[in-house]
Amino acid sequence: MGYVIRALMQQGEDDYDSLGPVLMLRHLVSSSLWNSAENMPGPNENGTTGIVGLLTLIANERQRCGDMSERSNEAVEVQAPELSRFTTEHLQQALGLSTELGWPYRLEDWAFAQGLGEGLALEQNGMLIGTAMRWQYGPAFATLGMIIVANAAQGRGYGARLFDALLDDAGSQTLLLNSTQEGLALYGHRGFLPIGEVHQHQGVPTRKLPSPELDCIRAAEVSELPMIDELDSETVGMPRGRLLQCLAQAGRLSVIARNGVVTGYAACRRFGRGYVIGPVVAADVTQAQTLIEDAISKLPDTFIRVDIPGVSDLGSWLETRGLKRVDTVTAMVRGTPPQPSGDARLFALCSQSLG
Ligand SMILES: CC(C)(COP(=O)(O)OP(=O)(O)OC[C@H]1O[C@@H](n2cnc3c(N)ncnc32)[C@H](O)[C@@H]1OP(=O)(O)O)[C@@H](O)C(=O)NCCC(=O)NCCS
Incomplete structure (x- = not known):
């Protein structure tokens, strides 16, 4: 067939x-x-x-x-592709586009991304042939992603058309994205510069006996969201309060807190073929491992994905836990990169699109 x-x-x-x-x-x-x-x-x-x-x-x-x-004998009139706002009506066909690429998104993952951001749809004869989305973090920063052109329509300038329209909407703020190999030319020609790598790790973690240090981790309380938000904003250099609220609703937020002060957190939610752990913000690599280990311990024999900054020092440890590195994308920025402050570091992303 x-x-x-x-x-x-x-x-x-x-x-x-x-x-x-x-x-x-x-x-x-x-x-x-x-x-x-x-x-x-x-x-x-x-x-x-x-x-x-x-x-x-x-x-x-x-x-x-x-x-x-x-x-069946009528001729098909092929219309010129048209740009419009991406709405919930496009979700089902958008899922078709990402599935065609072998990307693991579920309809719920598209809906989560769409609910948090805004985007553009390129349609031809009523069929969705391309998407591009943007997620705003305060007035000065945004991430871009879900930039897809249907396989059959690639190489004809549609990706450029979608992306240029997205840039027009974005104005002069700093823009961040994580580029696949295919996207590098598109973004590079438009002033985006590489600033690092993101490594995609995934698999079913190997079994491990619970370790005592997990005792210091617990589910976040609703009242702690502002503190988590503050820690996250300092660490990534962008305000991401709305994202955190949605993550708390969509999954589980856990924290390391001492004397009422949150020093690290991890989010875990359903995504793609299983669950994704991220963002993970922690004071050091040991704390990050402990947060990830805690999330894994609650999901026995489950497929798990973690997207980490290449510089995070977590890669070899994730490999030993059975989460193999399966892909690498290039982190790119146009404009002044966000300036992290504080002592914590970002050890895992929410997703490659949302940052
Ligand atoms: C990346 C993608 C969106 C590009 O869409 P497209 O419609 O095929 O691209 P276009 O025809 O508009 O070309 C875009 C740019 O890339 C360049 N380009 C296209 N194919 C190229 C190739 N094989 N080598 C080098 N440059 C290439 C074009 O010259 C064009 O540059 P310009 O606009 O500055 O002149 C599309 O390939 C795609 O959907 N890939 C799979 C999903 C993906 O990886 N998305 C990126 C996620 S970050």
Whole structure:
């Protein structure tokens, strides 16, 4: 089935612009083949494939158009792609785009990101072919992410169009992002400079006996949120109060507190194939390990992801805990980077997009 669809896509790319292949599929594939495509299993634990994303796109298109089989001989008019605000209506198709890339987002992960930020959608013939989002941290800083162009539409200037529009909206503030290899040219041409690396670690942690030092960690109390916010703001150099509130609602915040003073915290929430631990802010690497160990101990035999700054000194320890490094992205900035203060350090990100 995948072979058939790929062959049709190849043929479609010769005849149609951008999403022509997807629209063309609906016209070329027989009803029985179409139905069997929809009955194929979805993403599995071993990761997703491009074909799953394509099938999601096809299913969305079918839902939108209704049964078009009676009109299979009609020509498809390919319209020029149009930019609009990204809204909750785009979430389902956005999931199709990220799934096509093999990114593990769930619909809930897109909704979490969308609820905290704002973004742009690029659509053609009613199909979402690109996204770009921004998350504001106070008036002076924002992170950018979820910058995706559908595989079939890449290399035609759509990524540049989306990103330039996002930059127009962002004004003169400092912008941060974490770039994949594919994005480096796009961002580099627009004044973004590399400032470091982010390492993606994940896996099912190896079992470990509880250690006594975990006693110093407990769930954060609601009344401690302002203190956590203050510690976080000092450490990353940007005010992220709203993000922290949403993280507290979406998952669990734990703290290390002595004499009523919070000196470290970690957030843990459902994400992608399992759970993500981050942000983690701590006074030193031992405290960061203890916070992560505490989160792991509450999720036995569970898939866990941690995105760490390359300079965090946590990488080799995470490897020993069974969380292998599977990817590296480049941290980039345009403008004056945030100035952290205080004694704590950021040991894990909330996510590559949200920072
Ligand atoms: C990164 C991505 C959004 C770019 O979108 P796109 O529509 O393919 O890109 P464009 O055709 O608009 O090209 C963007 C820029 O990259 C350059 N570029 C594109 N492909 C390139 C390549 N293979 N090598 C070098 N430069 C390249 C283009 O020249 C263009 O530069 P310019 O605007 O300064 O002239 C797209 O490849 C994608 O979705 N990749 C997968 C998801 C991803 O990694 N997103 C980035 C997350 S940080």
